[in-house]
Amino acid sequence: MVTSPDLIVFDVNETLSDMAPLGEAFAQEGAPAGLAATWFAGILRDGFAVTAAGGNAAFAEIAQDSLHRLLSAHGVTAPGESVERIMGTLKSLNVHPDVVPGVEALRQVAELVTLTNGATQVAESLLSSAGVREHFSELLSVEDAPAWKPARSSYDYAVTHRGTDPQKMLLIAVHPWDIHGAHQAGLRTAWINRTGARYPVYFARPDLEAADLPALAAQLTSVGG
Numbered sequence: 001m002v003t004s005p006d007l008i009v010f011d012v013n014e015t016l017s018d019m020a021p022l023g024e025a026f027a028q029e030g031a032p033a034g035l036a037a038t039w040f041a042g043i044l045r046d047g048f049a050v051t052a053a054g055g056n057a058a059f060a061e062i063a064q065d066s067l068h069r070l071l072s073a074h075g076v077t078a079p080g081e082s083v084e085r086i087m088g089t090l091k092s093l094n095v096h097p098d099v100v101p102g103v104e105a106l107r108q109v110a111e112l113v114t115l116t117n118g119a120t121q122v123a124e125s126l127l128s129s130a131g132v133r134e135h136f137s138e139l140l141s142v143e144d145a146p147a148w149k150p151a152r153s154s155y156d157y158a159v160t161h162r163g164t165d166p167q168k169m170l171l172i173a174v175h176p177w178d179i180h181g182a183h184q185a186g187l188r189t190a191w192i193n194r195t196g197a198r199y200p201v202y203f204a205r206p207d208l209e210a211a212d213l214p215a216l217a218a219q220l221t222s223v224g225g
Contacts, residue, residue: 003168003223004109004110004220004223005109005110005168005169005170005188005220006110006111006164006165006168006169007110007111007112007113007162007164007168007169007170008106008109008110008111008112008113008169008170008172009113009114009115009140009158009169009170009171009172009182009187010112010113010114010115010136010171010172010173011114011115011116011149011171011172011173011174011175011178012114012116012118012122012123012126013040013116013117013118014040014174014175015172015173015174015175015192016095016096016099016114016123016126016127017093017094017095017096017126018093018094018095018096018097019036019040019093021089021093021094022036022039022040022086022089022090022093023036023037025085025086025089026039026086028085029071029076029082029085029086030075030076030077030082031071031074031076031082032074035070035074038070039063039066039067039070042066042070043059043062043063043066044117046062046066047059047062047117047148048148048150050062050148051147051148051151055147056142056143056145056146056147056148058119058143059117059118059119059143060087060118060119063087063090064083064087067083067086067087068080068083071083091122091125092125092129093126094126094129094130095126095127095129095130095132096194096212098194098212098213098214099130099132099213100130100131100132101213101214102212102213102214102216102217103132103135103213104132104135105213105214105217105218105221106213106216106217106220107135108217108221109217109220109221110170110220111137112135112136112137113136113137113138113139113140113158113162114127114136114138114139114140114141115140115141115142115149115154115155115158115171116139116140116141116142117141117142117148117149118141119141119143120139120140120141120143123139123141124139127139138162140157140158140161142154142157144157144161145157145158149177149178149181149182150177150178150180150181150182150184151181152181152184152185154181155171155181155182155185155186155187156185159185159186159187166185166186166187167186167187167188169187169188170187170188170189170190170207170208170220171187171188171189171190172189172190172192172213172216173189173190173191173192174191174192174193174194176191176199176200176203177203179191179203179204179206180203180204183204183206184204188207188208189204189206189207189208190206190207190208190209190210190216191206191208191209191210192210192211192212192213192216193209193210193211194211194212196211208220
């Protein structure tokens with residue numbers, strides 16, 4: 001059972017940001033739209049690999065370099081210019097439709113912060129454009145932590161920085177690997193399952209599951225009541 005948290009920690013990429021426009025951005029550069037998902041999965045793979053080896057590379061560095069190589073391999077001419085345009089799309093994404101009402105509702109439940117594998121500036125722009133930046137007391141990034149999520153040290157950084165008992169912190173994410181990492185670090189977890197996907201059996205189960213953020217807020221309001 002999950003008690004009402006004191007602090008809600010949001011993942012940013014895909015959890016808050018709607019990455020659907022990336023497919024069209026790839027198509028406009030003459031690459032398959034489906035390559036966008038391959039690219040993002042590759043960013044995570046390589047970021048996790050750097051973390052496993054004891055490093056902490058910037059999300060943008062991995063994203064740009066891997067994108068250039070991926071586009072070149074798929075025959076895109078002038079890949080450097082395409083990289084700039086696609087990266088521009090990545091940095092100017094909008095939030096999912098449920099984010100604004102969900103954030104507004106969750107702000108009534110607990111204090112809100114973010115913890116992203118990306119840059120703080122990207123989260124700042126995303127939330128400001130959506131008109132919900134004021135609901136977040138702080139935006140945290142693993143750029144200031146020892147390693148990327150899901151390494152335990154990333155969550156420990158958030159716990160120490162905020163001075164909050166991890167059992168009173170709730171991580172919200174769409175990524176099961178993030179849910180698993182936060183669970184291992186002692187945080188409570190909530191999985192947002194917008195697509196009706198099946199949760200991987202090899203990861204720790206989330207404490208809560210909801211189809212969107214307003215539905216999660218309703219669950220937490222019920223718990224708090």
